[in-house]
Amino acid sequence: MPLMTVYVGWSRNTEVTVEIADLGCGAGEIVCLECGGDGDWTKFYPEPETLTEPMRCVDCKGTGRQLVSI
Numbered sequence: 001m002p003l004m005t006v007y008v009g010w011s012r013n014t015e016v017t018v019e020i021a022d023l024g025c026g027a028g029e030i031v032c033l034e035c036g037g038d039g040d041w042t043k044f045y046p047e048p049e050t051l052t053e054p055m056r057c058v059d060c061k062g063t064g065r066q067l068v069s070i
Contacts, residue, residue: 006068008033020070028070032060039064 001019008014020028031037035057042054056062 004028004030004068004070006030006033020068022070023067026069028068029065030068032057032064032066034059035064037064 001021003017004020005015005017008016016033018030018033020030022028032039035041039057039060039062040054041057042048042051045051045055057064060066
């Protein structure tokens, strides 16, 4: 897979180089930058032992993948 630099963060000024899958029509798919690709945000929760079920990542909705413009 080819590498691409994506700009993330509130002001889009943080550069991250990631592998990207070209989906055509100007869209690409990358591993979620927030959860690392597993779709589980429980590891970042302050008290994970209090949860009754795993928390889905907000950015990727638990899929582990994100879409970007290329």
